[in-house]
Amino acid sequence: MRGSGLLGVIVIIWLLIGAYAAYDRGYFSSGQTNCATAGTIALNVVAGPLNWVGDINPKVSNCNLDVPPPNQ
Numbered sequence: 566m567r568g569s570g571l572l573g574v575i576v577i578i579w580l581l582i583g584a585y586a587a588y589d590r591g592y593f594s595s596g597q598t599n600c601a602t603a604g605t606i607a608l609n610v611v612a613g614p615l616n617w618v619g620d621i622n623p624k625v626s627n628c629n630l631d632v633p634p635p636n637q
Contacts, residue, residue, distance in 0.1 A: 583610035586617065600628030 587609035604625030615621045
């Protein structure tokens with residue numbers, strides 16, 4: 566049971582480092598609110614410390630969401 570608790574702490578720290586990396590790159594302060602921006606932020610958070618170690622900078626450039634049909 567201690568292993569799962571430790572793994573949870575490591576995952577939380579990983580995601581916090583990724584969130585800081587996205588913040589450091591200015592993704593939270595951009596005025597755009599679209600699918601590509603949200604995807605870029607999410608990819609940077611998941612990449613975590615790899616953003617600095619391997620200089621990974623994942624970006625989403627094209628994102629299309631399906632629009633639901635209008636109610637009739």
